[in-house]
Amino acid sequence: MNLKTLRLLPLAAFVVSLSAMASQDNAALIKQGEYVARAADCGACHRTVEQGGALFSGGYAIDSPMGRIISSNITPSKTHGIGDYTEQQLADALRKGINAKGQHLYPAMPYTAYQGMSDADIHALYVYLQQGVKPVDKAVPATELAFPFNVRALMFGWNLLFLDASSATLPTDADEPLKRGQYLVDTLGHCGACHTPRNAFMAEDSSRYLAGAALGGWVAPNITSDQASGIGSWSNDELAGFLKNGHVTNKAQAAGGMAEAVENSLRFLSDGDLHAMASYLKTVPAIASAHPVLSAPRTVVPVDMTTLEVGQGDQASLANASETDGARLYNAACASCHGRDGQGTADAFYPSLSQNTALTGGQPNNLVMAIIEGISRKGADLEVNMPALGGDLNDQQIAAIANYSLQRFGNPALNVSEQEVAQLRRGGDVPLLVTAMPYVLWLGGVLGVAIVCWWVLARIKRKREREILEKKNALNRRFHSR
Ligand code: HEC
Ligand code: HEC
Ligand code: HEC
Structure with a gap:
């Protein structure tokens, strides 16, 4: 080695360490982008229809009152995904609902929430989506809505009316964790997409922010700080724990869309972020629900139901058994896990039904839907399954179990008819937009x-x-x- 090359050595080492630093920075950026994608739950909609399909390859159909809206392939595929997107084009899709072709997106893509995304998060998300995700060269089916909703340009007028940038309810001098909580709840987590009711034009009604909304057959409950009908009486730890695992002992369990939000998104968030969200939710102005909730849990006296036995645990034979007595049906289909007295197991793995918002709330929807669809949910450190009984039980039997459970363990003011069960099975009330x-x-x-x-x-x-x-x-x- 001559003297000249020796003198160049420090320079070479400097260049090598610079590029190592750069790739470290890049790896950190990709990780940050992945976290943003988790918190924003991009995967909830941009997943494939097939089980185990590739991440973000799209094709999942979102049933809207106007027809089925198909989620796009957002892998970095140059032919079928967003491989040719610039960072600005991704920002426009997220904040304005306009794709790289200049087309207006339907608000099934929650750009109304994402409009507040920070430049730093969009940058990280862009780097992650382009470099940290495997390209999938596969087309998704086209979205074909009925006239006039197939005219995408109509969304221009809708955006003018409803893409409202002012959703802040926090004072400007609120502390950083609260602001972070609001950003996670409103912008990335788009909680309002499910928990805020919509007006006749399917836009979120900001005057009833997070006050609860119907969602298919389910109800996304009131999560304002109202003491009785909202989460005002929950502690911050309970709220953060619910988001992390979907389970708060003697309070609430997450099923339906909430189970999906926990499994796909919330269980991956840091404890700091989950607590920030909880603190922010506690500041959301209280709005009381129109449906009265049970103010205190019932004391349930255990009864001997051996005389009511109908092949306990043998759910499959129930529908044919033409059994319509609620007590007998409950005993056969539910008591093995939730107990005859509805108190669940001592470790609360099988939850109490008398201290459970699905039964003590103001509407019976989530009880009926949990019976029909069951629950399957992965949390950060808890995985649960409740069997779906909708195929084994007919509408009359489900109504009988629901009414028995409500009368014995839950809100006795509620009552469900066979017709209502049938309607919830079909996906709840038809939104006003179609009937009107x-x-x-x-x-x-x-x-x-x-x-x-x-x-x-x-x-x-x-x-x-x-x-x-x-x-x-x-x-x-x-x-x-x-
Ligand atoms: C609640 C469902 C939902 C979530 C969550 C969601 N998207 Fe979408 N997204 C859609 C749907 C549906 C479309 C197609 C809309 C249409 O056809 O008008 C879409 C379209 C897009 C497009 C436009 C693709 C194109 O070229 O036309 C991009 C880019 C995109 N989404 C990125 C994202 C990213 C990044 C995230 C997470 C930050 C995300 N989406 C979260 C439902 C969702
Ligand atoms: C896809 C729709 C959907 C999204 C998105 C969603 N939720 Fe939910 N949420 C629900 C449903 C449905 C329930 C009722 C679950 C049940 O009782 O089985 C629920 C229940 C809850 C509860 C329990 C309330 C109670 O009284 O039992 C809390 C708290 C909650 N959600 C907070 C949030 C927060 C915070 C976010 C945003 C990070 C969020 N949710 C996003 C649908 C959703
Ligand atoms: C094999 C056991 C099992 C059976 C049988 C069973 N459940 Fe469950 N149930 C569970 C589990 C597990 C959970 C969720 C616990 C959690 O989220 O941590 C649950 C949760 C629930 C919830 C809370 C849902 C919500 O949305 O908040 C209700 C209500 C419920 N069950 C009612 C019933 C009724 C009524 C029956 C009978 C038709 C029944 N269960 C049968 C295991 C069972």
């Missing part, structure tokens, strides 16, 4: 005209104001130059 279609079309036209008029008038007004200002300035200038 003729009016909406008419109203849409009127609104469209109103928007155009308002826009033209606003421009004229602004032009006139500018002219007046210019005239004034000119006068001033003339005055001063004298």
Whole structure:
């Protein structure tokens, strides 16, 4: 080695360590992006239909009242994914709901929530989606909605009306953890997508922020700080624990869409972030629900139900058994796990039904849906399964079990009919948008005209104001130059 190369050695070492640092930075960025994708639950919708399909390859159909909306392939595939997206184009898709082709996305993609995403998070997410995810060169089926919803340009008017950037309820001097909590709840976690009711145009009703909403057959409960009908009486640890595992002993369990949110997203968040979310939720202005909830849990006296035995644990034979007595059905289909007295097991792995928001809440939906669909959920350190009995029990039997459970363990003011069970099975009430279609079309036209008029008038007004200002300035200038 001559003297010249020796002198270059430190420089070479410097370059090598720089590039090592850069790749370390890049790895950290990819990790940060993965965390953002978890917190924002991109995988919940951009998953494949097939079990075990590749991450983010899309094709999952979201049933909307307007038809099925298919999620896109967001792997870095150049042919079928977002491999050609620039960071700005990803930012526009997330914040404005406009894809790289300039098309308006349907709000099934929650850009109304993501509009508040920070530049740093979008940057990390971009690096992760481009470099940390395997490309999948596979097309997803096209989304074909009925007229007029297939006209994507209509979303321009909808965005003008409902893409409302002002959702902040926190004072500007709130401390950092609270702000972080709000960012995680409102922006990344888009909790309002399920927990805030929607208006006739399917936009979130900000006047009832997080006050609870119907969701298919399920109900996403009121999670405002209201003491009785919201989460005002929950401790921060209980809330954070619920988000982390979907289970709070003698309080609530997560099923339906909430089980999915826990499994796909929330169980991966840091304890600090989960506690920030809990603290923020406790500051959300209280809104009381219209449906009265049970104020204190019932004391349930155990009864001897041996006389009610009908092949306990033999659920499959129930539907054929034409048994319609709630007590007998409960004893056969539920008591093996939840106990005859509905108190569950001592370790609370099988939960109490008398201290459970699905039975003590103001609506019976989640009880009925848990019976029909069962529960399957992975939390951070708890995995649970309750069998889906919708195939084994008919509507009349489910209504009988639900009513027996409500009368004995839950809110006795509630009652479920066979017809209501049938309706919940079909996915709950048809939203107003479909039943009110003729009016909406008419109203849409009127609104469209109103928007155009308002826009033209606003421009004229602004032009006139500018002219007046210019005239004034000119006068001033003339005055001063004298
Ligand atoms: C609640 C469901 C849902 C979630 C959560 C979601 N998306 Fe989407 N996304 C969709 C749907 C549905 C579409 C297609 C919408 C359409 O066809 O108008 C879409 C479209 C997109 C597109 C446009 C693709 C194209 O080229 O047309 C991008 C990019 C995208 N999503 C990225 C993301 C990222 C990144 C996340 C997480 C931060 C995310 N999405 C979370 C449902 C979702
Ligand atoms: C996909 C829809 C969906 C999303 C997204 C969602 N939730 Fe839920 N949430 C539900 C449903 C449905 C329930 C009722 C679960 C049950 O009782 O089985 C629920 C229950 C809850 C409960 C328990 C309330 C009670 O009285 O039992 C809390 C707390 C909660 N969610 C908080 C959140 C937070 C915070 C977020 C955002 C990070 C969130 N949820 C996102 C659908 C959703
Ligand atoms: C094989 C055991 C098993 C059987 C049988 C069973 N459950 Fe469950 N149940 C569970 C488990 C496990 C959970 C969830 C516990 C958790 O989330 O931590 C659960 C949760 C529930 C919840 C809470 C759901 C929510 O949305 O909050 C209700 C209500 C419920 N069960 C009712 C019933 C009824 C009624 C029956 C009979 C038709 C029944 N269960 C049968 C195991 C069972």
